[in-house]
Amino acid sequence: MYRKAIAAVAAALLAWSAPLWSQARAEYPDRPIKIICTYAAGGGGDLMVRWYANGLRELIGKPVTVENKVGANGHLGNQTAMDARPDGYTMIITGASAWVGNPLLMKGIDYDPMTALAPVTTLNELGLILVVNPKLPIHSVADLTAFIKAKSGKALYGVQTSSALVATNLYLQKIGAEATRVAYKSAGDAAADTAAGLIDFYFPDATLAMAQAAQGRVRMLASTPAKRVSVAPDLPTMQEAGVPDFDYSVVWAAWFPTGTPEPIIHKMHDWLVQIVERPDTKKFLFEAGADQRPSSSPEEMAAVISREYGKWRQIVQAAKIEKE
Known part of the structure:
Protein backbone atom coordinates (compact mmCIF):
# COMPACT_ATOMS: atom_id res chain seq x y z
CA MET A 1 0.00 0.00 0.00
CA TYR A 2 2.76 2.39 1.02
CA ARG A 3 4.78 1.50 -2.08
CA LYS A 4 1.79 2.28 -4.27
CA ALA A 5 1.30 5.60 -2.50
CA ILE A 6 4.98 6.54 -2.90
CA ALA A 7 4.89 5.55 -6.57
CA ALA A 8 1.78 7.64 -7.09
CA VAL A 9 3.40 10.68 -5.44
CA ALA A 10 6.59 10.25 -7.49
CA ALA A 11 4.59 10.01 -10.69
CA ALA A 12 2.64 13.12 -9.76
CA LEU A 13 5.83 15.06 -9.00
CA LEU A 14 7.36 13.97 -12.30
CA ALA A 15 4.25 14.97 -14.20
CA TRP A 16 4.24 18.33 -12.41
CA SER A 17 7.97 19.08 -12.81
CA ALA A 18 8.32 18.10 -16.48
CA PRO A 19 6.10 20.92 -17.78
CA LEU A 20 7.93 23.37 -15.51
CA TRP A 21 11.29 22.31 -17.00
CA SER A 22 9.88 22.67 -20.50
CA GLN A 23 8.43 26.06 -19.59
CA ALA A 24 11.75 27.18 -18.09
CA ARG A 25 13.54 26.25 -21.29
CA ALA A 26 10.90 28.04 -23.36
CA GLU A 27 11.32 31.18 -21.26
CA TYR A 28 15.14 31.12 -21.36
CA PRO A 29 16.64 33.43 -20.40
CA ASP A 30 14.71 34.65 -17.36
CA ARG A 31 17.69 36.37 -15.71
CA PRO A 32 20.92 38.10 -16.81
CA ILE A 33 23.43 36.22 -18.95
CA LYS A 34 27.11 36.71 -18.14
CA ILE A 35 29.78 36.60 -20.83
CA ILE A 36 33.35 36.01 -19.70
CA CYS A 37 36.01 38.07 -21.49
CA THR A 38 39.64 36.98 -21.25
CA TYR A 39 40.92 40.36 -22.46
CA ALA A 40 41.68 43.58 -20.57
CA ALA A 41 38.93 46.20 -20.45
CA GLY A 42 39.16 48.77 -23.22
CA GLY A 43 41.37 46.70 -25.53
CA GLY A 44 40.49 45.29 -28.94
CA GLY A 45 39.49 41.89 -27.58
CA ASP A 46 37.26 43.46 -24.94
CA LEU A 47 35.54 45.64 -27.55
CA MET A 48 34.92 42.54 -29.68
CA VAL A 49 33.28 40.67 -26.80
CA ARG A 50 31.18 43.69 -25.85
CA TRP A 51 29.96 44.04 -29.43
CA TYR A 52 28.47 40.56 -29.26
CA ALA A 53 27.16 41.16 -25.72
CA ASN A 54 25.38 44.35 -26.80
CA GLY A 55 23.98 42.61 -29.86
CA LEU A 56 22.65 39.77 -27.74
CA ARG A 57 21.09 42.21 -25.27
CA GLU A 58 19.31 44.03 -28.08
CA LEU A 59 18.16 40.81 -29.72
CA ILE A 60 16.67 39.02 -26.71
CA GLY A 61 15.68 42.04 -24.63
CA LYS A 62 17.37 40.70 -21.50
CA PRO A 63 20.37 41.92 -19.49
CA VAL A 64 23.76 40.67 -20.70
CA THR A 65 26.86 41.52 -18.69
CA VAL A 66 30.58 41.16 -19.46
CA GLU A 67 33.04 40.03 -16.80
CA ASN A 68 36.73 40.54 -17.56
CA LYS A 69 38.87 37.66 -16.31
CA VAL A 70 42.40 38.45 -17.45
CA GLY A 71 45.56 36.43 -16.88
CA ALA A 72 47.65 33.40 -17.84
CA ASN A 73 47.11 33.92 -21.58
CA GLY A 74 43.35 33.66 -21.15
CA HIS A 75 43.42 30.61 -18.90
CA LEU A 76 41.94 32.45 -15.91
CA GLY A 77 38.82 33.22 -17.92
CA ASN A 78 38.77 29.78 -19.52
CA GLN A 79 38.92 28.11 -16.11
CA THR A 80 36.14 30.36 -14.80
CA ALA A 81 33.94 29.20 -17.67
CA MET A 82 34.83 25.55 -17.09
CA ASP A 83 33.89 25.88 -13.40
CA ALA A 84 30.58 27.69 -14.01
CA ARG A 85 27.16 26.08 -13.64
CA PRO A 86 25.98 24.58 -16.96
CA ASP A 87 22.65 26.38 -16.91
CA GLY A 88 23.00 28.70 -19.90
CA TYR A 89 23.70 31.83 -17.86
CA THR A 90 27.50 31.86 -18.17
CA MET A 91 29.18 31.89 -21.58
CA ILE A 92 32.69 32.68 -22.76
CA ILE A 93 33.65 34.42 -26.00
CA THR A 94 37.34 34.31 -26.85
CA GLY A 95 39.90 33.35 -29.46
CA ALA A 96 40.22 29.64 -30.11
CA SER A 97 44.00 29.93 -30.34
CA ALA A 98 44.58 30.30 -26.61
CA TRP A 99 41.88 27.71 -25.89
CA VAL A 100 43.57 24.99 -27.95
CA GLY A 101 47.11 26.28 -27.44
CA ASN A 102 47.36 26.66 -23.67
CA PRO A 103 47.37 22.90 -22.88
CA LEU A 104 50.15 22.49 -25.45
CA LEU A 105 52.30 25.47 -24.47
CA MET A 106 51.79 26.17 -20.76
CA LYS A 107 52.95 24.15 -17.78
CA GLY A 108 50.30 23.18 -15.26
CA ILE A 109 47.43 23.40 -17.75
CA ASP A 110 45.98 20.08 -18.79
CA TYR A 111 42.46 19.91 -20.21
CA ASP A 112 40.93 18.47 -23.37
CA PRO A 113 39.87 21.38 -25.63
CA MET A 114 37.31 19.09 -27.25
CA THR A 115 35.35 18.32 -24.08
CA ALA A 116 36.22 20.87 -21.38
CA LEU A 117 33.65 23.36 -22.74
CA ALA A 118 30.56 22.97 -24.94
CA PRO A 119 30.86 24.62 -28.39
CA VAL A 120 28.14 27.12 -29.36
CA THR A 121 29.30 28.81 -32.56
CA THR A 122 32.29 30.31 -34.29
CA LEU A 123 31.90 34.07 -34.79
CA ASN A 124 34.70 35.61 -36.82
CA GLU A 125 38.29 35.06 -37.86
CA LEU A 126 41.24 37.40 -37.64
CA GLY A 127 44.09 36.96 -40.09
CA LEU A 128 47.73 37.71 -39.38
CA THR A 224 47.82 34.00 -43.36
CA PRO A 225 44.22 32.78 -44.05
CA ALA A 226 43.39 30.66 -47.09
CA LYS A 227 41.34 33.58 -48.46
CA ARG A 228 42.47 37.18 -48.70
CA VAL A 229 41.50 39.32 -45.73
CA SER A 230 38.79 41.84 -46.59
CA VAL A 231 40.64 44.73 -44.98
CA ALA A 232 43.63 44.18 -47.33
CA PRO A 233 42.16 42.70 -50.53
CA ASP A 234 45.23 43.48 -52.65
CA LEU A 235 47.60 41.59 -50.36
CA PRO A 236 48.25 37.99 -51.48
CA THR A 237 47.74 35.07 -49.15
CA MET A 238 50.67 32.94 -48.06
CA GLN A 239 49.40 30.25 -50.41
CA GLU A 240 49.26 32.68 -53.33
CA ALA A 241 52.76 33.83 -52.40
CA GLY A 242 54.10 30.32 -52.87
CA VAL A 243 53.77 28.59 -49.49
CA PRO A 244 51.62 25.51 -50.21
CA ASP A 245 48.67 24.64 -47.97
CA PHE A 246 49.35 27.54 -45.60
CA ASP A 247 46.13 28.43 -43.79
CA TYR A 248 46.11 30.11 -40.41
CA SER A 249 43.81 32.55 -38.64
CA VAL A 250 42.62 33.33 -35.14
CA VAL A 251 39.06 32.00 -34.90
CA TRP A 252 36.77 33.67 -32.37
CA ALA A 253 34.04 31.54 -30.85
CA ALA A 254 31.54 31.11 -28.02
CA TRP A 255 31.34 28.25 -25.52
CA PHE A 256 29.08 27.21 -22.66
CA PRO A 257 30.15 25.08 -19.68
CA THR A 258 30.03 21.38 -20.47
CA GLY A 259 26.65 19.93 -19.55
CA THR A 260 24.58 22.92 -20.67
CA PRO A 261 21.25 21.61 -22.08
CA GLU A 262 21.30 21.12 -25.86
CA PRO A 263 18.16 23.24 -26.49
CA ILE A 264 19.85 26.21 -24.80
CA ILE A 265 23.06 25.69 -26.78
CA HIS A 266 21.17 25.63 -30.07
CA LYS A 267 19.05 28.64 -29.14
CA MET A 268 22.17 30.66 -28.29
CA HIS A 269 23.83 29.47 -31.50
CA ASP A 270 20.96 30.84 -33.55
CA TRP A 271 20.96 34.17 -31.69
CA LEU A 272 24.70 34.71 -32.10
CA VAL A 273 24.63 33.80 -35.79
CA GLN A 274 21.94 36.43 -36.31
CA ILE A 275 24.24 39.00 -34.71
CA VAL A 276 27.28 37.91 -36.74
CA GLU A 277 25.38 38.15 -40.02
CA ARG A 278 24.13 41.71 -39.44
CA PRO A 279 25.54 44.35 -41.85
CA ASP A 280 26.72 46.51 -38.94
CA THR A 281 28.65 43.55 -37.52
CA LYS A 282 30.33 43.04 -40.88
CA LYS A 283 31.37 46.71 -40.84
CA PHE A 284 32.59 46.48 -37.24
CA LEU A 285 34.64 43.38 -38.00
CA PHE A 286 36.08 44.93 -41.18
CA GLU A 287 37.33 47.91 -39.17
CA ALA A 288 38.87 45.47 -36.67
CA GLY A 289 40.64 43.58 -39.46
CA ALA A 290 38.39 40.54 -39.08
CA ASP A 291 35.84 38.67 -41.20
CA GLN A 292 32.53 37.01 -40.37
CA ARG A 293 32.71 33.28 -39.77
CA PRO A 294 29.53 31.88 -38.19
CA SER A 295 29.14 28.12 -37.95
CA SER A 296 26.07 26.37 -39.28
CA SER A 297 25.68 24.46 -36.00
CA PRO A 298 27.44 23.76 -32.69
CA GLU A 299 28.58 20.49 -34.26
CA GLU A 300 30.33 22.36 -37.06
CA MET A 301 32.10 24.52 -34.50
CA ALA A 302 33.26 21.37 -32.71
CA ALA A 303 34.77 20.18 -35.99
CA VAL A 304 36.55 23.54 -36.44
CA ILE A 305 38.03 23.35 -32.93
CA SER A 306 39.13 19.77 -33.56
CA ARG A 307 40.99 20.84 -36.71
CA GLU A 308 42.55 23.80 -34.88
CA TYR A 309 43.74 21.59 -32.04
CA GLY A 310 45.17 19.04 -34.45
CA LYS A 311 46.98 21.77 -36.39
CA TRP A 312 48.46 23.31 -33.25
CA ARG A 313 49.53 19.96 -31.85
CA GLN A 314 51.29 18.98 -35.09
CA ILE A 315 53.10 22.33 -35.33
CA VAL A 316 54.15 22.37 -31.67
CA GLN A 317 55.42 18.79 -31.80
CA ALA A 318 57.28 19.29 -35.08
CA ALA A 319 58.95 22.46 -33.79
CA LYS A 320 59.72 20.75 -30.45
CA ILE A 321 58.32 23.73 -28.55
CA GLU A 322 58.60 23.13 -24.81
CA LYS A 323 55.91 24.09 -22.31
CA GLU A 324 56.76 27.25 -20.40
Missing part, protein backbone atom coordinates in the same frame (compact mmCIF):
# COMPACT_ATOMS: atom_id res chain seq x y z
CA ILE A 129 50.08 39.51 -41.76
CA LEU A 130 53.68 38.57 -42.48
CA VAL A 131 55.75 41.77 -42.24
CA VAL A 132 59.46 42.51 -42.59
CA ASN A 133 61.95 45.23 -41.81
CA PRO A 134 61.38 47.75 -44.65
CA LYS A 135 65.11 48.42 -44.94
CA LEU A 136 65.75 44.86 -46.11
CA PRO A 137 65.71 44.12 -49.86
CA ILE A 138 62.73 41.81 -49.34
CA HIS A 139 59.57 42.46 -51.36
CA SER A 140 57.93 39.04 -51.46
CA VAL A 141 57.56 35.86 -49.44
CA ALA A 142 59.96 34.18 -51.88
CA ASP A 143 62.55 36.87 -51.09
CA LEU A 144 62.09 36.30 -47.36
CA THR A 145 62.33 32.53 -47.74
CA ALA A 146 65.64 32.90 -49.58
CA PHE A 147 66.86 35.37 -46.94
CA ILE A 148 65.99 33.01 -44.07
CA LYS A 149 67.69 30.04 -45.72
CA ALA A 150 70.81 32.09 -46.47
CA LYS A 151 71.05 33.13 -42.81
CA SER A 152 71.20 29.44 -41.73
CA GLY A 153 69.10 29.82 -38.59
CA LYS A 154 70.29 33.32 -37.69
CA ALA A 155 67.36 35.27 -39.15
CA LEU A 156 65.43 36.86 -36.29
CA TYR A 157 61.66 36.74 -35.91
CA GLY A 158 59.46 38.33 -33.27
CA VAL A 159 56.81 36.53 -31.24
CA GLN A 160 54.26 38.52 -29.26
CA THR A 161 51.47 35.92 -28.92
CA SER A 162 51.03 32.17 -29.08
CA SER A 163 49.23 32.70 -32.40
CA ALA A 164 52.27 34.44 -33.86
CA LEU A 165 54.49 31.64 -32.55
CA VAL A 166 52.42 28.98 -34.29
CA ALA A 167 52.05 30.98 -37.53
CA THR A 168 55.82 31.51 -37.71
CA ASN A 169 56.64 27.88 -37.03
CA LEU A 170 54.09 26.77 -39.62
CA TYR A 171 55.85 29.00 -42.17
CA LEU A 172 59.31 27.72 -41.20
CA GLN A 173 58.15 24.11 -41.39
CA LYS A 174 56.59 24.68 -44.81
CA ILE A 175 59.81 26.14 -46.22
CA GLY A 176 62.11 23.70 -44.41
CA ALA A 177 64.17 26.32 -42.60
CA GLU A 178 65.04 27.52 -39.11
CA ALA A 179 65.24 30.98 -37.55
CA THR A 180 65.83 32.49 -34.11
CA ARG A 181 62.92 33.56 -31.93
CA VAL A 182 62.82 36.86 -30.04
CA ALA A 183 59.99 37.12 -27.50
CA TYR A 184 58.01 40.33 -26.97
CA LYS A 185 55.34 41.40 -24.51
CA SER A 186 53.37 43.28 -27.17
CA ALA A 187 52.99 43.53 -30.93
CA GLY A 188 53.88 47.22 -30.68
CA ASP A 189 57.29 46.38 -29.23
CA ALA A 190 57.89 43.87 -32.01
CA ALA A 191 56.88 46.48 -34.59
CA ALA A 192 59.32 49.00 -33.12
CA ASP A 193 62.20 46.52 -33.29
CA THR A 194 61.25 45.50 -36.83
CA ALA A 195 61.36 49.15 -37.90
CA ALA A 196 64.70 49.60 -36.14
CA GLY A 197 66.15 46.54 -37.84
CA LEU A 198 66.60 44.57 -34.62
CA ILE A 199 64.46 41.70 -35.94
CA ASP A 200 63.78 40.67 -39.52
CA PHE A 201 60.12 39.58 -39.61
CA TYR A 202 57.03 38.74 -37.57
CA PHE A 203 53.27 38.12 -37.80
CA PRO A 204 51.06 40.88 -36.28
CA ASP A 205 47.31 41.12 -36.74
CA ALA A 206 45.98 42.86 -39.84
CA THR A 207 45.01 46.18 -38.25
CA LEU A 208 48.39 46.71 -36.59
CA ALA A 209 50.26 45.60 -39.72
CA MET A 210 48.36 48.06 -41.91
CA ALA A 211 48.84 50.93 -39.45
CA GLN A 212 52.58 50.26 -39.20
CA ALA A 213 52.93 49.82 -42.97
CA ALA A 214 51.16 53.14 -43.58
CA GLN A 215 53.86 54.81 -41.47
CA GLY A 216 56.63 53.03 -43.36
CA ARG A 217 57.69 51.07 -40.28
CA VAL A 218 57.13 47.61 -41.79
CA ARG A 219 56.56 46.08 -45.22
CA MET A 220 53.62 43.70 -45.63
CA LEU A 221 54.21 40.54 -47.67
CA ALA A 222 51.18 38.25 -47.30
CA SER A 223 48.19 37.32 -45.13
Whole structure:
Protein backbone atom coordinates (compact mmCIF):
# COMPACT_ATOMS: atom_id res chain seq x y z
CA MET A 1 0.00 0.00 0.00
CA TYR A 2 2.76 2.39 1.02
CA ARG A 3 4.78 1.50 -2.08
CA LYS A 4 1.79 2.28 -4.27
CA ALA A 5 1.30 5.60 -2.50
CA ILE A 6 4.98 6.54 -2.90
CA ALA A 7 4.89 5.55 -6.57
CA ALA A 8 1.78 7.64 -7.09
CA VAL A 9 3.40 10.68 -5.44
CA ALA A 10 6.59 10.25 -7.49
CA ALA A 11 4.59 10.01 -10.69
CA ALA A 12 2.64 13.12 -9.76
CA LEU A 13 5.83 15.06 -9.00
CA LEU A 14 7.36 13.97 -12.30
CA ALA A 15 4.25 14.97 -14.20
CA TRP A 16 4.24 18.33 -12.41
CA SER A 17 7.97 19.08 -12.81
CA ALA A 18 8.32 18.10 -16.48
CA PRO A 19 6.10 20.92 -17.78
CA LEU A 20 7.93 23.37 -15.51
CA TRP A 21 11.29 22.31 -17.00
CA SER A 22 9.88 22.67 -20.50
CA GLN A 23 8.43 26.06 -19.59
CA ALA A 24 11.75 27.18 -18.09
CA ARG A 25 13.54 26.25 -21.29
CA ALA A 26 10.90 28.04 -23.36
CA GLU A 27 11.32 31.18 -21.26
CA TYR A 28 15.14 31.12 -21.36
CA PRO A 29 16.64 33.43 -20.40
CA ASP A 30 14.71 34.65 -17.36
CA ARG A 31 17.69 36.37 -15.71
CA PRO A 32 20.92 38.10 -16.81
CA ILE A 33 23.43 36.22 -18.95
CA LYS A 34 27.11 36.71 -18.14
CA ILE A 35 29.78 36.60 -20.83
CA ILE A 36 33.35 36.01 -19.70
CA CYS A 37 36.01 38.07 -21.49
CA THR A 38 39.64 36.98 -21.25
CA TYR A 39 40.92 40.36 -22.46
CA ALA A 40 41.68 43.58 -20.57
CA ALA A 41 38.93 46.20 -20.45
CA GLY A 42 39.16 48.77 -23.22
CA GLY A 43 41.37 46.70 -25.53
CA GLY A 44 40.49 45.29 -28.94
CA GLY A 45 39.49 41.89 -27.58
CA ASP A 46 37.26 43.46 -24.94
CA LEU A 47 35.54 45.64 -27.55
CA MET A 48 34.92 42.54 -29.68
CA VAL A 49 33.28 40.67 -26.80
CA ARG A 50 31.18 43.69 -25.85
CA TRP A 51 29.96 44.04 -29.43
CA TYR A 52 28.47 40.56 -29.26
CA ALA A 53 27.16 41.16 -25.72
CA ASN A 54 25.38 44.35 -26.80
CA GLY A 55 23.98 42.61 -29.86
CA LEU A 56 22.65 39.77 -27.74
CA ARG A 57 21.09 42.21 -25.27
CA GLU A 58 19.31 44.03 -28.08
CA LEU A 59 18.16 40.81 -29.72
CA ILE A 60 16.67 39.02 -26.71
CA GLY A 61 15.68 42.04 -24.63
CA LYS A 62 17.37 40.70 -21.50
CA PRO A 63 20.37 41.92 -19.49
CA VAL A 64 23.76 40.67 -20.70
CA THR A 65 26.86 41.52 -18.69
CA VAL A 66 30.58 41.16 -19.46
CA GLU A 67 33.04 40.03 -16.80
CA ASN A 68 36.73 40.54 -17.56
CA LYS A 69 38.87 37.66 -16.31
CA VAL A 70 42.40 38.45 -17.45
CA GLY A 71 45.56 36.43 -16.88
CA ALA A 72 47.65 33.40 -17.84
CA ASN A 73 47.11 33.92 -21.58
CA GLY A 74 43.35 33.66 -21.15
CA HIS A 75 43.42 30.61 -18.90
CA LEU A 76 41.94 32.45 -15.91
CA GLY A 77 38.82 33.22 -17.92
CA ASN A 78 38.77 29.78 -19.52
CA GLN A 79 38.92 28.11 -16.11
CA THR A 80 36.14 30.36 -14.80
CA ALA A 81 33.94 29.20 -17.67
CA MET A 82 34.83 25.55 -17.09
CA ASP A 83 33.89 25.88 -13.40
CA ALA A 84 30.58 27.69 -14.01
CA ARG A 85 27.16 26.08 -13.64
CA PRO A 86 25.98 24.58 -16.96
CA ASP A 87 22.65 26.38 -16.91
CA GLY A 88 23.00 28.70 -19.90
CA TYR A 89 23.70 31.83 -17.86
CA THR A 90 27.50 31.86 -18.17
CA MET A 91 29.18 31.89 -21.58
CA ILE A 92 32.69 32.68 -22.76
CA ILE A 93 33.65 34.42 -26.00
CA THR A 94 37.34 34.31 -26.85
CA GLY A 95 39.90 33.35 -29.46
CA ALA A 96 40.22 29.64 -30.11
CA SER A 97 44.00 29.93 -30.34
CA ALA A 98 44.58 30.30 -26.61
CA TRP A 99 41.88 27.71 -25.89
CA VAL A 100 43.57 24.99 -27.95
CA GLY A 101 47.11 26.28 -27.44
CA ASN A 102 47.36 26.66 -23.67
CA PRO A 103 47.37 22.90 -22.88
CA LEU A 104 50.15 22.49 -25.45
CA LEU A 105 52.30 25.47 -24.47
CA MET A 106 51.79 26.17 -20.76
CA LYS A 107 52.95 24.15 -17.78
CA GLY A 108 50.30 23.18 -15.26
CA ILE A 109 47.43 23.40 -17.75
CA ASP A 110 45.98 20.08 -18.79
CA TYR A 111 42.46 19.91 -20.21
CA ASP A 112 40.93 18.47 -23.37
CA PRO A 113 39.87 21.38 -25.63
CA MET A 114 37.31 19.09 -27.25
CA THR A 115 35.35 18.32 -24.08
CA ALA A 116 36.22 20.87 -21.38
CA LEU A 117 33.65 23.36 -22.74
CA ALA A 118 30.56 22.97 -24.94
CA PRO A 119 30.86 24.62 -28.39
CA VAL A 120 28.14 27.12 -29.36
CA THR A 121 29.30 28.81 -32.56
CA THR A 122 32.29 30.31 -34.29
CA LEU A 123 31.90 34.07 -34.79
CA ASN A 124 34.70 35.61 -36.82
CA GLU A 125 38.29 35.06 -37.86
CA LEU A 126 41.24 37.40 -37.64
CA GLY A 127 44.09 36.96 -40.09
CA LEU A 128 47.73 37.71 -39.38
CA ILE A 129 50.08 39.51 -41.76
CA LEU A 130 53.68 38.57 -42.48
CA VAL A 131 55.75 41.77 -42.24
CA VAL A 132 59.46 42.51 -42.59
CA ASN A 133 61.95 45.23 -41.81
CA PRO A 134 61.38 47.75 -44.65
CA LYS A 135 65.11 48.42 -44.94
CA LEU A 136 65.75 44.86 -46.11
CA PRO A 137 65.71 44.12 -49.86
CA ILE A 138 62.73 41.81 -49.34
CA HIS A 139 59.57 42.46 -51.36
CA SER A 140 57.93 39.04 -51.46
CA VAL A 141 57.56 35.86 -49.44
CA ALA A 142 59.96 34.18 -51.88
CA ASP A 143 62.55 36.87 -51.09
CA LEU A 144 62.09 36.30 -47.36
CA THR A 145 62.33 32.53 -47.74
CA ALA A 146 65.64 32.90 -49.58
CA PHE A 147 66.86 35.37 -46.94
CA ILE A 148 65.99 33.01 -44.07
CA LYS A 149 67.69 30.04 -45.72
CA ALA A 150 70.81 32.09 -46.47
CA LYS A 151 71.05 33.13 -42.81
CA SER A 152 71.20 29.44 -41.73
CA GLY A 153 69.10 29.82 -38.59
CA LYS A 154 70.29 33.32 -37.69
CA ALA A 155 67.36 35.27 -39.15
CA LEU A 156 65.43 36.86 -36.29
CA TYR A 157 61.66 36.74 -35.91
CA GLY A 158 59.46 38.33 -33.27
CA VAL A 159 56.81 36.53 -31.24
CA GLN A 160 54.26 38.52 -29.26
CA THR A 161 51.47 35.92 -28.92
CA SER A 162 51.03 32.17 -29.08
CA SER A 163 49.23 32.70 -32.40
CA ALA A 164 52.27 34.44 -33.86
CA LEU A 165 54.49 31.64 -32.55
CA VAL A 166 52.42 28.98 -34.29
CA ALA A 167 52.05 30.98 -37.53
CA THR A 168 55.82 31.51 -37.71
CA ASN A 169 56.64 27.88 -37.03
CA LEU A 170 54.09 26.77 -39.62
CA TYR A 171 55.85 29.00 -42.17
CA LEU A 172 59.31 27.72 -41.20
CA GLN A 173 58.15 24.11 -41.39
CA LYS A 174 56.59 24.68 -44.81
CA ILE A 175 59.81 26.14 -46.22
CA GLY A 176 62.11 23.70 -44.41
CA ALA A 177 64.17 26.32 -42.60
CA GLU A 178 65.04 27.52 -39.11
CA ALA A 179 65.24 30.98 -37.55
CA THR A 180 65.83 32.49 -34.11
CA ARG A 181 62.92 33.56 -31.93
CA VAL A 182 62.82 36.86 -30.04
CA ALA A 183 59.99 37.12 -27.50
CA TYR A 184 58.01 40.33 -26.97
CA LYS A 185 55.34 41.40 -24.51
CA SER A 186 53.37 43.28 -27.17
CA ALA A 187 52.99 43.53 -30.93
CA GLY A 188 53.88 47.22 -30.68
CA ASP A 189 57.29 46.38 -29.23
CA ALA A 190 57.89 43.87 -32.01
CA ALA A 191 56.88 46.48 -34.59
CA ALA A 192 59.32 49.00 -33.12
CA ASP A 193 62.20 46.52 -33.29
CA THR A 194 61.25 45.50 -36.83
CA ALA A 195 61.36 49.15 -37.90
CA ALA A 196 64.70 49.60 -36.14
CA GLY A 197 66.15 46.54 -37.84
CA LEU A 198 66.60 44.57 -34.62
CA ILE A 199 64.46 41.70 -35.94
CA ASP A 200 63.78 40.67 -39.52
CA PHE A 201 60.12 39.58 -39.61
CA TYR A 202 57.03 38.74 -37.57
CA PHE A 203 53.27 38.12 -37.80
CA PRO A 204 51.06 40.88 -36.28
CA ASP A 205 47.31 41.12 -36.74
CA ALA A 206 45.98 42.86 -39.84
CA THR A 207 45.01 46.18 -38.25
CA LEU A 208 48.39 46.71 -36.59
CA ALA A 209 50.26 45.60 -39.72
CA MET A 210 48.36 48.06 -41.91
CA ALA A 211 48.84 50.93 -39.45
CA GLN A 212 52.58 50.26 -39.20
CA ALA A 213 52.93 49.82 -42.97
CA ALA A 214 51.16 53.14 -43.58
CA GLN A 215 53.86 54.81 -41.47
CA GLY A 216 56.63 53.03 -43.36
CA ARG A 217 57.69 51.07 -40.28
CA VAL A 218 57.13 47.61 -41.79
CA ARG A 219 56.56 46.08 -45.22
CA MET A 220 53.62 43.70 -45.63
CA LEU A 221 54.21 40.54 -47.67
CA ALA A 222 51.18 38.25 -47.30
CA SER A 223 48.19 37.32 -45.13
CA THR A 224 47.82 34.00 -43.36
CA PRO A 225 44.22 32.78 -44.05
CA ALA A 226 43.39 30.66 -47.09
CA LYS A 227 41.34 33.58 -48.46
CA ARG A 228 42.47 37.18 -48.70
CA VAL A 229 41.50 39.32 -45.73
CA SER A 230 38.79 41.84 -46.59
CA VAL A 231 40.64 44.73 -44.98
CA ALA A 232 43.63 44.18 -47.33
CA PRO A 233 42.16 42.70 -50.53
CA ASP A 234 45.23 43.48 -52.65
CA LEU A 235 47.60 41.59 -50.36
CA PRO A 236 48.25 37.99 -51.48
CA THR A 237 47.74 35.07 -49.15
CA MET A 238 50.67 32.94 -48.06
CA GLN A 239 49.40 30.25 -50.41
CA GLU A 240 49.26 32.68 -53.33
CA ALA A 241 52.76 33.83 -52.40
CA GLY A 242 54.10 30.32 -52.87
CA VAL A 243 53.77 28.59 -49.49
CA PRO A 244 51.62 25.51 -50.21
CA ASP A 245 48.67 24.64 -47.97
CA PHE A 246 49.35 27.54 -45.60
CA ASP A 247 46.13 28.43 -43.79
CA TYR A 248 46.11 30.11 -40.41
CA SER A 249 43.81 32.55 -38.64
CA VAL A 250 42.62 33.33 -35.14
CA VAL A 251 39.06 32.00 -34.90
CA TRP A 252 36.77 33.67 -32.37
CA ALA A 253 34.04 31.54 -30.85
CA ALA A 254 31.54 31.11 -28.02
CA TRP A 255 31.34 28.25 -25.52
CA PHE A 256 29.08 27.21 -22.66
CA PRO A 257 30.15 25.08 -19.68
CA THR A 258 30.03 21.38 -20.47
CA GLY A 259 26.65 19.93 -19.55
CA THR A 260 24.58 22.92 -20.67
CA PRO A 261 21.25 21.61 -22.08
CA GLU A 262 21.30 21.12 -25.86
CA PRO A 263 18.16 23.24 -26.49
CA ILE A 264 19.85 26.21 -24.80
CA ILE A 265 23.06 25.69 -26.78
CA HIS A 266 21.17 25.63 -30.07
CA LYS A 267 19.05 28.64 -29.14
CA MET A 268 22.17 30.66 -28.29
CA HIS A 269 23.83 29.47 -31.50
CA ASP A 270 20.96 30.84 -33.55
CA TRP A 271 20.96 34.17 -31.69
CA LEU A 272 24.70 34.71 -32.10
CA VAL A 273 24.63 33.80 -35.79
CA GLN A 274 21.94 36.43 -36.31
CA ILE A 275 24.24 39.00 -34.71
CA VAL A 276 27.28 37.91 -36.74
CA GLU A 277 25.38 38.15 -40.02
CA ARG A 278 24.13 41.71 -39.44
CA PRO A 279 25.54 44.35 -41.85
CA ASP A 280 26.72 46.51 -38.94
CA THR A 281 28.65 43.55 -37.52
CA LYS A 282 30.33 43.04 -40.88
CA LYS A 283 31.37 46.71 -40.84
CA PHE A 284 32.59 46.48 -37.24
CA LEU A 285 34.64 43.38 -38.00
CA PHE A 286 36.08 44.93 -41.18
CA GLU A 287 37.33 47.91 -39.17
CA ALA A 288 38.87 45.47 -36.67
CA GLY A 289 40.64 43.58 -39.46
CA ALA A 290 38.39 40.54 -39.08
CA ASP A 291 35.84 38.67 -41.20
CA GLN A 292 32.53 37.01 -40.37
CA ARG A 293 32.71 33.28 -39.77
CA PRO A 294 29.53 31.88 -38.19
CA SER A 295 29.14 28.12 -37.95
CA SER A 296 26.07 26.37 -39.28
CA SER A 297 25.68 24.46 -36.00
CA PRO A 298 27.44 23.76 -32.69
CA GLU A 299 28.58 20.49 -34.26
CA GLU A 300 30.33 22.36 -37.06
CA MET A 301 32.10 24.52 -34.50
CA ALA A 302 33.26 21.37 -32.71
CA ALA A 303 34.77 20.18 -35.99
CA VAL A 304 36.55 23.54 -36.44
CA ILE A 305 38.03 23.35 -32.93
CA SER A 306 39.13 19.77 -33.56
CA ARG A 307 40.99 20.84 -36.71
CA GLU A 308 42.55 23.80 -34.88
CA TYR A 309 43.74 21.59 -32.04
CA GLY A 310 45.17 19.04 -34.45
CA LYS A 311 46.98 21.77 -36.39
CA TRP A 312 48.46 23.31 -33.25
CA ARG A 313 49.53 19.96 -31.85
CA GLN A 314 51.29 18.98 -35.09
CA ILE A 315 53.10 22.33 -35.33
CA VAL A 316 54.15 22.37 -31.67
CA GLN A 317 55.42 18.79 -31.80
CA ALA A 318 57.28 19.29 -35.08
CA ALA A 319 58.95 22.46 -33.79
CA LYS A 320 59.72 20.75 -30.45
CA ILE A 321 58.32 23.73 -28.55
CA GLU A 322 58.60 23.13 -24.81
CA LYS A 323 55.91 24.09 -22.31
CA GLU A 324 56.76 27.25 -20.40
